[in-house]
Amino acid sequence: MSTPTTRPTADAAREAVQAAVRHVVPDADFDYVDDDTPLRGEFELDSLDFLGFAETLASRTGVPIAEADYPRLATMATCVAFLTGARDGT
Amino acid sequence: MSDFTMPSLGADMERGTVLEWLVAPGDVVHKGDPMAVVDTSKAAVEVETFADGVVVDLVVRVGSEVPVGTVLAHLGPVGAAAPAPAPEPAPEPEPTPEPAEVAAQEPAATTGHQPVVHSPLARRRARELGVDLASVAGTGPGGEITREDVEAAAPAAPPTPSTVPEAAPATTPAARGAGRPRVTPYARKLAREMGVDPAAVTPHDGETVRASDVRAAAIAAPAPAAQAPPPPAPPPGAPPPTGAPRPTAAATRAQTMRETIARLMARSKREIPHYYLTTTVDLTDALAWMREQNAGLPIAERLVPAALLLRATALATARHPALNGFWVDDAFVPGSGVHLGVAVSLRGGGLVAPAIHDADRLTVTETMAAMRDLVTRARAGRLRGSEMADPTLTVTNLGEQGVESVYGVIYPPQVALVGFGRVVERPWSVDGLLGVRPLTTLTLAADHRATDGFTGGRFLATIDDLLQHPEEL
Structure with a gap:
């Protein structure tokens, strides 16, 4: 996977994740969603929703998302780590 | 005029x-x-x-x-x-x-x-x-x-x-x-x-x-x-x-939809003698083929497993027309084409099953595009009339929400409903060797007035076989 010239900050990544979820679930409420909650389960995203989510996320952040990266978009924490270029768990 | x-x-x-x-x-x-x-x-x-x-x-x-x-x-x-x-x-x-x-x-x-x-x-x-x-x-x-x-x-x-x-x-x-x-x-x-x-x-x-x-x-x-x-x-x-x-109002809509589903499903269970068949399908080859197709494609053009499952179902339906159509007045009426109803759950509750018309004539890529378009419009409340009228067989992919198998209730007057469960990784033996493979449970609920288990069994076997040769989908 190629590395984009600029990676979003953690805050920007977080914002992009929320926007991307709201793109498919317009009334998504993140108030009670902690960073380790699986997004697909929480927001009942099916595979098509997830595709829309990934698409929006990639276009908002400029970070290319390969199919092999999908598992790294599981929770807010893993999404932010992936988008900012941090290794999982850091 | x-x-x-x-x-x-x-x-x-x-x-x-x-x-x-x-x-x-x-x-x-x-x-x-x-x-x-x-x-x-x-x-x-x-x-x-x-x-x-x-x-x-x-x-x-x-x-x-x-x-x-x-x-x-x-x-x-x-x-x-x-x-x-x-x-x-x-x-x-x-x-x-x-x-x-x-x-x-x-x-x-x-x-x-x-x-x-x-x-x-x-x-x-x-x-x-x-x-x-x-x-x-x-x-x-x-x-x-x-x-x-x-x-x-x-x-x-x-x-x-x-x-x-x-x-x-x-x-x-x-x-x-x-x-x-x-x-x-x-x-x-x-x-x-x-x-x-x-x-x-x-x-x-x-x-x-x-x-x-x-x-x-x-x-x-x-x-x-x-x-x-x-x-x-x-x-x-x-x-x-x-x-x-x-x-x-959304609440009224949900209530009305609930009543409609209740009436229809009660009618189904009252009138249709369902029989159920199930088989486990190994998706290793299908998913590997899909990933190969997806490599290098922009996200918007990538396939999801459901597209392959729908495509295989459409082809199998064309080969087993006894499951494709309606039971009306003590007789089976074949469908005019393979119009696959795709069960779409709506946010806020409820369910619609609009049709992908002539699904057996679409490529996998076209099936994917049609499915995506249909689901998007169903959820946005922008289905077309022709899509709501007369699907000839319905497919539910409820597995996406986590269940491993779906024993569906037939949408009358249709005579069959195909369900795909969640894709799970399980130990699976191939040629005597045990490995971990992605599997899905494929089910058929069919109207025993229209077909017997033998037909249903062959239908499921055809879907399975097609998914083992994804390049031919």
Whole structure:
């Protein structure tokens, strides 16, 4: 996977994740969603929703998302780590 | 001249509400163009026209709920309504690119004299009923002669669809003298058995009364509610329906949808002797092939496993036509094509199963695009009428939400429902070697009146086999 010239900050990544979820679930409420909650389960995203989510996320952040990266978009924490270029768990 | 009527968007639909007009008088429309957004009890649906022509007038106002078969708008032949003094009625509608010329014009056959008649509908009724407009007392605003006035002046006249829903076909092209709709032999037989007058059935395609039209009419007609007072018709001569759509409140919608599902599913379990079959499908090759296809593709163009499953189901359905169609009056009626109903759960509750038409003729990529488009529009409340009517077999992919298998309830009058469970990684033996493989549980719920387990078993085996050779999908 190629590395984009600029990676979003953690805050920007977080914002992009929320926007991307709201793109498919317009009334998504993140108030009670902690960073380790699986997004697909929480927001009942099916595979098509997830595709829309990934698409929006990639276009908002400029970070290319390969199919092999999908598992790294599981929770807010893993999404932010992936988008900012941090290794999982850091 | 033809009528654009409230279509039957599924066996369970009796009435619909016009939420929004997508056309205005004067617009030139072609077969397949969306005309209006209609709220059924299940979804907001874009309803298409089955004829070419010019929109002469919009009969039903936004917000009005009317029975299936009610005339919603009138279409005139393109050119016939032009402002020229003696326009020649074109025998066949010919689309022209200049709708502006015909806007707000009326059919020229009757030209107004002293009476105040702005409504083409009133004029047409007068013509049909042989009523002299000069002898009619107008009760509308400013002495305007309304359709009701015309009809009151002709007491022996046949009722209009808005006063007696069953009589809807009275205003079909047949009644207009434009040629009686053809009735297929099967539809005629079905109509006889169901006690439906085939001449009183509005053909779905505007030309030929088919079995599905008869069934829809049979379902729509006998309901006592259909004989309730007429739906509000716009005062003829009033300005065309305008105003923002008035969607049913979400809560009401959810409640209505719940009731519809309840009625339909109860009917299914009451009438259909279901049998269930299940098999486990190894998706290793299919998913590997999919990933290969997806490599390098932009996200928007990538496939998801559901596209492969749908494609395999469509091909298998074409090979096992006994599962593709309807059970009507103690007999199986094959589907006219493989129109796969895709069960789509809606946010906020409820379920719709619009069809991907002729799914067996699409490539995997086309299937993916069709599915994505359909699901997106289903959730946005923008399905089209033709998608809601008559899927021939339904597929549910409930596994996406986590369950490992789905034993579905058949959507009557269909005779089968295919379910895919979640793709799970499990130990699986291949050629004596144990490995971890992605598996899905494939189920079939089928109507034992239409098929036996043997047919169902072969059908599932075909789907399995197709998924083992994804490059041939």
